[in-house]
Amino acid sequence: MDVVQVERFGGPEVLRPATVADPSPGPGEAVVEVTACDVMFLDTLLRAGWGDDFFPVRPPYVPGSGVVGRVEGRRVVADTKQDVGGSEIPVGGYASRAAVAESELIPVPAGLSDQQAVALVHDGPTLQSLLSFVSGRRVLVTAAAGGAGVLLVQELVRRGVQVVGAARGEAKTSLVRSLGAASVVDYGSPTWTDGVAPVDAVLDGAGGTLGRAAFELVADGGRFVSYGTAGGEFASPDPASAARRGVTVIGLTDLPRLSRAHRRELVERTLSEAASGQYRPVIGQTFPLARAADAHAAIAARAAIGKTLLVP
Structure with a gap:
């Protein structure tokens, strides 16, 4: 064979x-x-x-x-x-x-x-596991044009969540927009976070620098779920900053085995x-x-x- x-x-x-x-x-x-x-x-x-x-x-x-x-x-x-x-x-x-x-x-x-x-x-089990951690009505999905990202965007939109989809490049952002995201940002720009209002939760499939930037967009008391390493490493938000803002940080190892x-x-x-x-x-x-x-x-x-x- x-x-x-x-x-x-x-x-x-x-x-x-x-x-x-x-x-x-x-x-x-x-x-x-x-x-x-x-x-x-x-x-x-x-x-x-x-x-x-x-x-x-x-x-x-x-x-x-x-x-x-x-x-x-x-x-x-x-x-x-x-x-x-x-x-x-x-x-x-x-x-x-x-x-x-x-x-x-x-x-x-x-x-x-x-x-x-x-x-x-x-991506099916990933989708189902992540959905259990979604809270609030406004959610940022990074790596939104990836395998799991496109499923998350579709299902969250179906549930009435206002989805902010983040991806890199015209082809990917166009795809995310076609899936029903309320707004789409291109993180190929170093200032991509400037136009994004605070969100209740982040589902981060990007990791690395992009994930850490997304963490700063979580409103006080919100959630940051890190599950991907497309940026080369998992995002590691500052624990002191998370505690001060009351942000719950959930990493891949926190997802149910x-x-x-x-x-x-x-x-x-x-x-x-x-x-x-x-x-x-x-x-x-x-x-x-x-x-x-x-x-x-x-x-x-x-x-x-x-x-x-x-x-x-």
Whole structure:
């Protein structure tokens, strides 16, 4: 079967296509004939050698863990992540076939395409977890044109929340505007915060300098939820400033740790809600499996919009 492997830690160029033996399913396992693979920002970090304390991956390995495809004619999505030393690591996804536990197979609703379904395998649970922390009527979403960001914008707008969407560049800000955001700001400008009135909460998928700037826009008594590292690191607001202003800071480690069963429930809920038209993922670009390096390069260059997928 065809796979992509991380030969060694480094830039996108360390991703190399390879041909390996077909997987042999063990008891209680099934082989998914993959039609699309999810590409996460986390995949690019691990490829570069980041996060060894949390994700003990060792080259060579097959990155990624969200797949969609067929099992005996049924359309299913599945998460191929593996437990290594008590840590769940996202591996085994960039492949034309994947052996997974039958308990991990989730049917794809008729109202979704394969690509739409796999786009929700990881961002669906993220969406559901973050929504539980939303408070107030005015919310700033950073990285609003990313995979999780576009879902958050749509669902918050549906709930009647006044959404301020922040993204970089005309293509991304236009997308966020089309999703119904009340206002959109381009944080490619160093003065992007100047025109943003205080918000009740920030959902920060950008991190880094952008996330810290967004923190300053939270009104006293509001919430700042940091869940993304698109800026290279999680935002780390000053604890003294947060305490003085009564701002509750919620980091990724504060989000509920999901068991496999609970994660499955959240994926199923998201698939059902998306199939009913409550919101839809935005798939900005697809690449052939063999061009996984180009997919990672696009993400690194901040050129990717919405979800990025690989197609075997």
